[in-house]
Amino acid sequence: MxxxxxxxxxxxxxxxxxxxxxxxxxxxxxxxxxxxxxxxxxxxxxxxxxxxxxxxxxxxxxxxxxxxxxxxxxxxxxxxxxxxxxxxxxxxxxxxxxxxxxxxxxxIASLPVEAKPEALEINVAKSTIKLVFESSQELSVFIKFLVASSDYQLVNLNTLEFKGSGNIDLELELV
Known part of the structure; x- marks a missing residue:
């Protein structure tokens, strides 16, 4: 074994x-x-x-x-x-x-001698001027000049006053 x-x-x-x-x-x-x-x-x-x-x-x-x-x-x-x-x-x-x-x-230079500017306003859009004339003849001369002038496209008449003293107040708007 x-x-x-x-x-x-x-x-x-x-x-x-x-x-x-x-x-x-x-x-x-x-x-x-x-x-x-x-x-x-x-x-x-x-x-x-x-x-x-x-x-x-x-x-x-x-x-x-x-x-x-x-x-x-x-x-x-x-x-x-x-x-x-x-x-x-x-x-x-x-x-x-x-x-x-x-x-x-x-x-203003074209105004007759007796006419006087009383107020003036100028801005970009328009100008406003107030004038005093002593007679209607001066006013007529001024309006003829304004119509003949080609400076403004439009002119509006704001006021036209006849005073007792013979003066005429005119306010214009100029465009």
Whole structure:
């Protein structure tokens, strides 16, 4: 009968429970390593995607800054244009006023000697003048001059008053 003789020292033998535990430990290590690789890859992909999105947002932000700067320049130009238009309107109104003033001077210069201007109002739309004549003959001479003159497109007679002293008050609106 054969006998079971073990010549190896007993300290070198590994028990089956230790072998099972080491096998499980190796499998767990492989699973953890694979999980580390998967999560590491996902983290790297996340970083790349986030970095790309960040670069896109930075480019978009720079684009917005450039648009804001160009709009600020456009707004400054618009303010300057509005200011210039206002000044041009002022100059045009001043020229119109000077032309109206020159026409009124001509009108007053044509008055007969005894006629006197009593009131004068000049604005952009119209001029109003109030005159006092000592006789109807002076009034007739003045009206003939006014009709012959092409300075005014429209002449409105606001008032015509005959005073007891023989004076005639005339108020005209000249357009």
């Amino acid at each position: 054969p006998s079971n003789i073990n010549l190896l020292p007993q300290s070198g033998n590994v028990s089956t429970s230790i072998l099972k535990a080491s096998g499980r430990l190796v499998k767990a290590t492989v699973v953890l390593f694979v999980a580390f690789l998967v999560f590491g890859s996902l983290g790297a992909v996340f970083l790349v995607v986030t970095n790309t999105e960040l670069a896109d947002k930075i480019a978009e932000n720079d684009s917005y800054k450039a648009n804001i700067k160009s709009l600020q320049e456009a707004e400054q130009n618009l303010v300057l244009v509005r200011d210039r238009v206002g000044k041009v309107k002022t100059i045009i109104n001043q020229r119109d006023f000077e032309e109206k003033l020159a026409k009124i001077r001509t009108l």
